[in-house]
Amino acid sequence: MASDSSSSSKRKLIFSMLTFLNDEMNSDLVDSDAKESLEVATQCLENVYSVSLTNPEDRRHLFTPTSIQSIFEAYLVQHDKPTSPEDKAEAEKLKNEGNELMKVESYSEAVAKYTSAIEHDPRNAVYYSNRAAAHSKMGNHSQAIDDCEMALRIDDKYSKAHGRMGLAYTEMKEYAKAIEAYQKALEFDPSNESYKNNLKVAQDLAAKAASAPPSSGATLGGMDLGSLMGGAAGGGLGNILSNPEFMNMATKFMQNPQIMNAFSSAMQQNPGGSGSSGGTGDGEPPNMNAFLQMGQRLAEQIEREDPEQVARLREQFGGMRPPNPEDESEGGSA
Structure with a gap:
């Protein structure tokens, strides 16, 4: 039992490290060469410890709400x-x-x-x-x-x-x-x-x-993507696709090879969720859960990398956002 507990703790630690590396890769403070090195480090850790950020089981059982950086700073x-x-x-x-x-x-x-x-x-x-x-x-x-x-x-x-x-x-x-x-x-x-x-x-x-009825869960800056796309019959999708800012942003991110790889991976997973290529080889439909998770990650990355453009889109499509606290930063100590 002690060995099992130690193994579980170690895998949670690795998952937290992978989360930290992923955040660093998506940071504006890291240049492209460093991002490539971080990606290699991520792949090595995933292979050695059989842990993956994109595996739903790992996300369910290994995620800890407090980041490894926060623990270290504490x-x-x-x-x-x-x-x-x-x-x-x-x-x-x-x-x-x-x-x-x-x-x-x-x-x-x-x-x-x-x-x-x-x-x-x-x-x-x-x-x-x-x-x-x-x-x-x-x-x-x-x-x-x-x-x-x-x-x-x-x-x-x-x-x-x-x-x-x-x-x-x-x-x-x-x-x-x-x-x-x-x-x-x-x-x-x-x-x-x-x-x-x-x-x-x-x-x-x-x-x-x-x-409210359940939705897809994917959001972009507070806008529910399921609801956003669900308006196609009433002309909502046409309005979205005719918006030049939305299309420019979508084109930019679809040219990202990491995003396209994630999209391809999601489309190839069958409903069994084991990562097999059932979506293309055995006639089964793509894994919708994996597809929605990919959409959620895409939405989060879009807002991380271009929050100002997302804010403009939110205003155009009526996304709801609570007011900010009055002060953004403080001049003195607490």
Whole structure:
């Protein structure tokens, strides 16, 4: 039994490492050569440990909600040497530079500044919270949640971290968690109108989701792709396909060989889900679950890589998005 437990923990660790490498490959901060190296590293780990990010069974049994980077940063917070006055001063300078970048919507550069600030002073909750705000602006909601969790490990009464966690959970359509986060934020900042409004939005969306029929689950910037495509009979699909921004974005991503490989793989899987080529060789239809999962990953990658264009499309097609908290970054410490 101990051996089985150790093996399971090791596979969860590898899955978390693969998730981290995948996030790095999709990051704007990594150049094309580095991305190729990361892809090779990913393939090696998958082959050695028989673990795959695209395997539904692995995703179900090996996924852990806290990222490996967040776990490591939590360890550093608890065990690192005390921060020197010089490091504190440099961290504050980097944070202020990140705040200025946020004002001009240079979000990836702001993430880099906040990350450098954290490296100089990993015990300051503000830096994690500000980085969470930048991640949310880029559509990296799971990374925003990781940063909010780190901030709350340092200061569990930090209302802004609770509020930003609520925003990220709302964007991910995890409304119950969003409601809980906003209620916590209001517990420590009861007069904050932004938290009250966002809590109401999350509660309304939760009620709407509870009464709505099930959908495909694939979303693009808060727009349900199943609902979006389901309007074909009423002319909705024609409107979408005639939109030049949508078509330019679709063309761009269909030229990506990784996306086309994922599409081909999804189409070749049969309903047995074992990865066989039943979709082409034995007459069985493609695995729809695999196809929808591929669509979900495509939607997430589109919003990660071009959040501004997604925002424009959301406005054109009426996607619903809750208001942001009033402040995106903070000038002082918590």
